[in-house]
Amino acid sequence: MTTDQSKTSDGSARDEERTAPQQKPAAKPAAGTAAETTKPAAGTAAETTEPAAGTAAETTEPAAGTAAETKPAAEKTTPAAENGKPAADGDDSAEERWSAFASAEEPPPGRGERARRAGGRFLAHEWTLAALASLALAVLMTWPTLRYPLHTIPQDYWDPSLQAWQMAWSGHILLADPGMLWHANTFYPESWSFAFSDTLLGYAPAGMLGTGPEAALLRYNIIFVLAHALATFGAYVLARQLGAGRIGGAVAGVGFAYAPWLLSQAGHLHVVSNGGIPLALAMLARGHGYSLRYGYRPARSHAGWAIAGWLVATWQISLGFGIGLPFVYILAALSLAGLVTWYVRRFWINRAPRPFGRRLLIADLGGGLVFAISGALLSIPFFKVTEAHPYAERSPAEIDLFSPSLRSFFIAPAESQLWGELHTGARSTLTWAPEMTLLGGFALYALALGGPFFSVFALRHRLLLLAGVLVTGILAMGTKFFGGTYTYLLLVEYLPGWSGLRTPGRMMLWTTLFLALLAAGAVTAFAMRVRELAATRIPPWPGPWLRLATLLPLLLVIVEGVNVTPHPTVPEQPAALRTTPGPMLVLPSSSGIDQLVMLWSTSAFQDVVNGGSGFTPRRLDETRRVTLAFPDQESVTYLRAMGVRSVVVLRDRVGGTPWETAINLPVDHLGIRRIDEGDTIVYRLD
Numbered sequence: 141m142t143t144d145q146s147k148t149s150d151g152s153a154r155d156e157e158r159t160a161p162q163q164k165p166a167a168k169p170a171a172g173t174a175a176e177t178t179k180p181a182a183g184t185a186a187e188t189t190e191p192a193a194g195t196a197a198e199t200t201e202p203a204a205g206t207a208a209e210t211k212p213a214a215e216k217t218t219p220a221a222e223n224g225k226p227a228a229d230g231d232d233s234a235e236e237r238w239s240a241f242a243s244a245e246e247p248p249p250g251r252g253e254r255a256r257r258a259g260g261r262f263l264a265h266e267w268t269l270a271a272l273a274s275l276a277l278a279v280l281m282t283w284p285t286l287r288y289p290l291h292t293i294p295q296d297y298w299d300p301s302l303q304a305w306q307m308a309w310s311g312h313i314l315l316a317d318p319g320m321l322w323h324a325n326t327f328y329p330e331s332w333s334f335a336f337s338d339t340l341l342g343y344a345p346a347g348m349l350g351t352g353p354e355a356a357l358l359r360y361n362i363i364f365v366l367a368h369a370l371a372t373f374g375a376y377v378l379a380r381q382l383g384a385g386r387i388g389g390a391v392a393g394v395g396f397a398y399a400p401w402l403l404s405q406a407g408h409l410h411v412v413s414n415g416g417i418p419l420a421l422a423m424l425a426r427g428h429g430y431s432l433r434y435g436y437r438p439a440r441s442h443a444g445w446a447i448a449g450w451l452v453a454t455w456q457i458s459l460g461f462g463i464g465l466p467f468v469y470i471l472a473a474l475s476l477a478g479l480v481t482w483y484v485r486r487f488w489i490n491r492a493p494r495p496f497g498r499r500l501l502i503a504d505l506g507g508g509l510v511f512a513i514s515g516a517l518l519s520i521p522f523f524k525v526t527e528a529h530p531y532a533e534r535s536p537a538e539i540d541l542f543s544p545s546l547r548s549f550f551i552a553p554a555e556s557q558l559w560g561e562l563h564t565g566a567r568s569t570l571t572w573a574p575e576m577t578l579l580g581g582f583a584l585y586a587l588a589l590g591g592p593f594f595s596v597f598a599l600r601h602r603l604l605l606l607a608g609v610l611v612t613g614i615l616a617m618g619t620k621f622f623g624g625t626y627t628y629l630l631l632v633e634y635l636p637g638w639s640g641l642r643t644p645g646r647m648m649l650w651t652t653l654f655l656a657l658l659a660a661g662a663v664t665a666f667a668m669r670v671r672e673l674a675a676t677r678i679p680p681w682p683g684p685w686l687r688l689a690t691l692l693p694l695l696l697v698i699v700e701g702v703n704v705t706p707h708p709t710v711p712e713q714p715a716a717l718r719t720t721p722g723p724m725l726v727l728p729s730s731s732g733i734d735q736l737v738m739l740w741s742t743s744a745f746q747d748v749v750n751g752g753s754g755f756t757p758r759r760l761d762e763t764r765r766v767t768l769a770f771p772d773q774e775s776v777t778y779l780r781a782m783g784v785r786s787v788v789v790l791r792d793r794v795g796g797t798p799w800e801t802a803i804n805l806p807v808d809h810l811g812i813r814r815i816d817e818g819d820t821i822v823y824r825l826d
Contacts, residue, residue, distance in 0.1 A: 266386075271373050274393065278369035281398055281698075284707055289361035290354045292707040295407030295555075297739075298732045301710065302752055303409045304353075304360040305738040306340045311347020312745055322521045326738050327751035327760060328723045329783060332528065335521035336753035338410040338460025352743045353713045363409065370415030371397035375653065378422035379660040383433020383596055387690050388664035391587065391697055392656040398701025399652045400579040401645075404553035406705045410463065414649055416456030417467055423449030427500070428478075432601040432661070443503035450507025454514045461522065463649055465637050468515055470650070475508065519637060526640070532755045534642040536619065536629060542643045543618025543628075544576040549648075553577040557702045578616065578648045583696035584655050591658030596665045605661075608654035616651060618644030642754075663693050713740040716788050716820040722746030724786035725779060728797050729764050731756065733790075749784060768798050771807050771814075771823060780825055787823040 249257070262268055279286060285294055293300045305326070313321050327333035346359050376393035384392065396418065405411040427446030429437040453471060457464035526532055551566045552559035559579065570576040588609070592602045614621050618628045624644075631638045667690040674687065717726070717740045724746060726737045735752035749763055763782070767775045770787065779787065794800045803821050807814050813824040 266380075267377070270376050270389075270393075271369075274369040274372040274376070275366075277372060277394070277698075278365050278397075281701060281703070282365050282368055282705075285361050285365055287707075288709075289358045291357065291709050293357060293360060293710055294364060294705050294707055296706070297708055297710045298735050298752070299407045300360060300409065301739040302337065302735040303340055304356040305735075305742060306334075306337070307343045307347040307359055307363070308351075308356040308742040309334065309347070309745070310339065310341055310344035311349070312351070312742075314344055315348055325722070325741060325745045325747050326734075327753075327757060328747040328749050330751075330757055330759065332521050332524045333751065335525045336532075336751070336755065336757075338462045338464075340410055340413070340459050341518070342455045342458035343413075353710070353739050356739060356742050357710060360409070364406075364412065367409065367413040367415060368397050370419065371412070372415070374415040374417065374419035374422065375656055378418040378425070379657060381422045381425050381431065382657065382660075383431045383664075384657075384660035385596075385664040385667050387667050387694060388596075388660035388662075391663050391694050392660035394694065394701060395581060395584045395587075395656040395659060395697045396652055398698070399581050399584065399648075400552045400556045400559060400700055401577060401648055401652075403555035403701075403703045403705060404574045404577050405646075406555060406703070408462075410460040411646060411649070413459050414456075414463055416452050416459070417463075417649075418653060420449045420453035420456060420471075423452060425449075427503070432597040432605075432657075435598065441497075441500050443499040446500060446503040447507045450504075450511050454511045457511075457515055458518060461519070461637060462641065462643075463646060465641065466647060466650065469635060471511075522637070522640065529755065529757060531758075533639045534632075536632070538642050539624075539628070539632070539644065540619040542572055542575050542645065543620045543624070544570070544578055544616065544645045545620045546617065548576045548578045548617075548645070549613070550579060551577045552579040555703045555705045556700070557704045558700055560704065575643045575645045578645055580648065580652050580655055581697060581700040583693065583700055584652075584659055587659035587662055587693055587697075588655040590662040594665050595658070595661035596668065597661040602658065602661065605654050605658050609651055609658070612647050612650040612654065616645050616647035659693070659697075663690070666690065666693075710739070711736060713743065714788070714790065714817075714820045716817050716822050717741065718743045720746070720786045720788055720822055722748060722786070723782075723784050724788055725749040725763070725767065725784050726788045726790065727767060727770065727799055728790065728793050729760075729767070733793065749782070769802070770799070771802065771805065771810055771812065773810060776810050776812060776825060785824070785826045787825065789821045789823070791819055791821065 282294070284292075293304070309324055310321065313324075322332050322334045324334040327336065330336075343363055346363060349355070350359065372393040374393075375396035376389040379389040379392035380386070397415070402412065423445050425431070426440075427442050427444070427449055429440035429442075431437070453467070457468060461468075547566070548570065551570070552563045553574070554560045554564070554567065554577075556563075556579070563577075563579075567573045567577060591597075592606050595602050597605070615628055615631070618624050621627055623629075628644050632641075670687060670690055717737075722744075726734075726748060729750055731752040734750035737748060737750040738752065741748050749760065751757075751760065763778075766778045767787075769775055770779075789799055789803050791803075794803065807823065815822040815824065
């Protein structure tokens with residue numbers, strides 16, 4: 141007991157020495173009394189009055205050599221004692237003294253740093269990565285389009301030459317004389333000739349860059365690759381907005397952009413340029429807070445996205461009505477269905493509050509009005525053409541010629557690397573194989589087949605997608621589905637403009653989109669199930685390998701989209717076409733050669749009688765017939781009456797034609813001049 145008392149006495153003395161500046165202790169109690177509670181048990185909070193070595197409280201007794209040694213201990217503790225502050229205040233004072241040694245606060249980021257961080261977030265965003273991946277895939281899947289972009293062109297150099305001219309003409313004339321946009325330099329002297337085919341007017345800004353055939357080819361090849369990238373990105377974004385996962389969205393994007401049937405359309409840029417359709421639908425769905433997986437969520441609506449969707453839809457129809465017109469009617473049908481659904485739910489079922497506010501309503505009205513007005517203005521030239529050339533409308537017999545049968549959905553085009561050679565015999569039974577090989581992809585079919593039964597989408601939405609597949613597939617068959625009387629021909633009869641669509645098979649574009657969305661829902665559900673199975677394994681083996689299995693559907697769809705599309709070298713422009721004044725006629729003249737002439741005319745855009753399009757004007761037919769004997773008096777008189785000043789004969793193309801010998805005949809008696817320029821012979825009629 142004496143030893144314990146001694147320890148207590150010594151400990152109390154030391155405690156009193158430390159706490160003297162803070163408070164005045166009471167009379168010293170006898171050893172063993174209740175006052176012993178001033179010495180707490182080890183580990184209690186009261187031990188903070190005697191901190192362990194190295195703790196923050198030791199700052200009241202700094203080590204030798206520090207700045208605190210300049211003041212004695214009593215001097216340091218006196219102010220606290222005088223103010224009657226507790227020991228904690230002494231600790232705060234110590235922290236204030238040592239705050240000078242703390243690191244300085246990080247200054248707010250400057251403008252450059254904020255821009256760098258924003259750029260980093262943008263580059264790491266899902267949509268940015270998806271766009272870059274779509275572009276890289278497009279370069280690979282369309283190779284060798286960009287290998288020799290100044291000299292080659294995909295598929296053939298007939299229709300692609302026409303479309304390269306279309307982009308060049310729209311860009312040139314909008315800078316030079318916008319009022320003459322629809323009265324092109326080809327098909328002279330016809331009016332509204334730019335509306336003889338789908339115009340690709342939405343690509344006019346690209347047409348403002350560069351002049352001449354090489355620039356036109358480069359422009360065409362770049363746009364061709366970008367069109368595939370946009371189709372992939374647009375379908376991916378649409379699938380993601382509707383509730384699919386990343387892998388499911390990728391399957392939808394690749395399946396939509398690289399479906400085997402589209403490989404036969406490589407020479408039709410206006411068909412390949414379809415990415416604005418799913419992108420506009422995705423923006424509109426996001427603007428209205430709509431999803432196939434989660435349904436309608438008004439809280440997620442956004443007027444800005446709705447406006448963007450309407451503008452993208454407007455741009456899409458400016459590329460042409462071949463695929464744009466069905467888009468117009470489908471978008472109108474979706475808008476009407478949405479309006480009816482809202483009205484029924486609002487006033488008949490649950491009388492819920494307005495599902496969206498005034499801003500979204502104004503966005504829809506304004507965007508829809510822009511879309512409708514733009515479509516109406518763009519259609520005027522085409523109605524003018526139909527009025528001047530009534531035979532330009534497609535007859536039921538012509539539609540029947542291009543209508544595919546049910547078996548066409550399982551036949552691949554020759555451009556398919558995987559199936560092309562295997563389906564050679566099947567293609568030989570088709571009357572017009574390029575428009576009748578409608579294979580959407582066996583992998584896509586299989587994935588979409590599971591969509592109605594196994595998917596993340598709601599059941600009613602799966603059934604709607606399945607209905608979309610069936611309806612658009614029936615329309616794609618044209619007259620081959622019970623004569624088309626109550627399907628395609630019904631649309632020809634009652635929908636304005638539909639009579640100008642001679643190839644029902646292009647409705648396969650919508651069938652492919654619905655199939656891709658069904659597949660996206662199924663693949664997403666499969667990926668989710670894989671993750672659940674991997675998470676339940678202890679250890680989670682074979683987790684990584686099981687997750688890799690989710691990539692298999694994507695790989696299968698990509699493999700079916702690999703092509704062997706030819707890329708022929710485009711014939712070089714004859715020098716005479718750069719200098720010969722117009723109006724001029726180039727011989728021989730036929731639909732294919734004339735499309736090359738259109739491309740060659742992009743150096744000077746002089747008026748040319750030649751032209752190729754979806755139909756041939758009767759005047760051009762007559763001109764070709766009359767000039768078979770050129771140069772003779774009848775043809776010279778006819779051309780002069782038309783206003784033609786020059787005739788250019790291509791030496792390398794007259795073999796086997798009447799001009800093979802006629803070009804060597806004397807012309808002095810005709811009052812015209814003959815100029816031999818090597819690869820061409822130029823006749824001046826003025």
